[in-house]
Amino acid sequence: FLLFRTFLLLNYASSLELLQKLVKQSNENFATEMLSKLINESRASNVNFINSRNEIVENFLRLHRLKIAIEIEDFDKVCVAESRKIRTAVISINSFSDFEKFHKLIKPVLFHYDGHFVILFENANIDEIEKIFSMLWKMYIFNVNVLVPNEDTTSMFTFQPFINNSCGNTKAIKINEFDGKSMKWSTDVFFPEKFHNLYDCSLRIGSFVNNPAF
Numbered sequence: 655f656l657l658f659r660t661f662l663l664l665n666y667a668s669s670l671e672l673l674q675k676l677v678k679q680s681n682e683n684f685a686t687e688m689l690s691k692l693i694n695e696s697r698a699s700n701v702n703f704i705n706s707r708n709e710i711v712e713n714f715l716r717l718h719r720l721k722i723a724i725e726i727e728d729f730d731k732v733c734v735a736e737s738r739k740i741r742t743a744v745i746s747i748n749s750f751s752d753f754e755k756f757h758k759l760i761k762p763v764l765f766h767y768d769g770h771f772v773i774l775f776e777n778a779n780i781d782e783i784e785k786i787f788s789m790l791w792k793m794y795i796f797n798v799n800v801l802v803p804n805e806d807t808t809s810m811f812t813f814q815p816f817i818n819n820s821c822g823n824t825k826a827i828k829i830n831e832f833d834g835k836s837m838k839w840s841t842d843v844f845f846p847e848k849f850h851n852l853y854d855c856s857l858r859i860g861s862f863v864n865n866p867a868f
Contacts (some may be wrong), residue, residue: 657750696772700722704759767794821856
């Protein structure tokens with residue numbers, strides 16, 4: 655009986671260890687497949703990860719096979735030369751206050767405002783996501799996706815500033831979802847066109863006079 659009990663315990667321990675390995679591998683594959691496809695769609699050759707202290711980001715950085723240059727920054731300070739401003743950024747946040755820290759870092763000398771911003775925000779709610787979109791749109795930043803991981807899926811939200819005769823709309827729209835079981839995105843929409851139709855919205859254009867020197 656003692657031998658049988660020992661066998662059961664060992665068998666249970668082995669099964670538990672195998673299960674933990676499978677869960678870990680699944681989490682790693684989830685991160686790698688999800689972010690790899692998204693970054694490929696941005697056509698970026700250089701990606702800045704800001705605040706990489708996140709399991710999904712850490713797994714991606716360790717296991718990805720993309721041919722890209724990666725730089726890791728922190729909320730405290732983003733240091734880039736003006737000649738290589740950030741065009742594609744993956745930002746990991748745990749709260750809206752984290753986003754506010756990042757928002758203070760956004761300056762024309764550091765970022766291409768027409769670049770791609772991917773925000774990984776766990777436990778986000780719609781109100782917080784829409785505040786993020788509103789704050790970035792006021793800075794004329796529009797290629798923004800917010801990823802919200804759940805237990806088996808990750809939802810991707812963006813906004814359409816010109817839609818249904820609404821100008822400057824920053825309502826959150828769910829455009830895609832990554833399934834952790836099939837390891838696939840639900841659609842091929844990642845960075846939708848946002849200026850194809852302005853729906854009769856007014857545009858303000860600035861100019862200046864530059865008289866020729868004689």
